Amino acid sequence: xxxxxxxxxxxxxxxLLSACANTPPFPEENLAAVDQxxxxxxxxxxxxxxxxxxxxxxxxxxxxxxxxTVFTVLNYPLDKSQRPNLQKAPLSRFxxxxxxxxxxxxxxxxxRITVIGSLQGVEEGKVGDAIYRFAVVQAEKVYLWPQGDSxxxxxxxxxxxxxxxx
Numbered sequence: 162x163x164x165x166x167x168x169x170x171x172x173x174x175x176x177l178l179s180a181c182a183n184t185p186p187f188p189e190e191n192l193a194a195v196d197q198x199x200x201x202x203x204x205x206x207x208x209x210x211x212x213x214x215x216x217x218x219x220x221x222x223x224x225x226x227x228x229x230t231v232f233t234v235l236n237y238p239l240d241k242s243q244r245p246n247l248q249k250a251p252l253s254r255f256x257x258x259x260x261x262x263x264x265x266x267x268x269x270x271x272x273r274i275t276v277i278g279s280l281q282g283v284e285e286g287k288v289g290d291a292i293y294r295f296a297v298v299q300a301e302k303v304y305l306w307p308q309g310d311s312x313x314x315x316x317x318x319x320x321x322x323x324x325x326x327x
Contacts, residue, residue, distance in 0.1 A: 195215045201295075211280060218234040218236040219245065220273075232303075233295070247273075273305075
């Protein structure tokens, strides 16, 4: 009887730990031709197009057009799970052209996304009254991170001890 209880406990622990695993939204085979070192600022400075990128950040603006959805994104570095790391400083801004309709009430300002796609060049626009040059990504796929998914680290601890708080 004890052996069955121990086995059930081990299986339950394995299931719970696997549920906490951070699985990237874009598998390794999708990243074959992706330039993971290129930033939006570098793409603008060097006026690069046709490079494949994996970028992410927080949606600043989302707009539906007749045949596409356009996002303006505040870019953050990605963690190992391809999630925008909001613990780091934002890098710049970029635009995403998604071919087709995405519901802008879901893909709303403040939500985190990760995008894989091809650079289409640079587009001039404004941030407030200032002229700004945006790198533009033609999205192949857009991953919308769940709301409330605010930290990329799994917090888990086991221990026995005495704590003294002052």
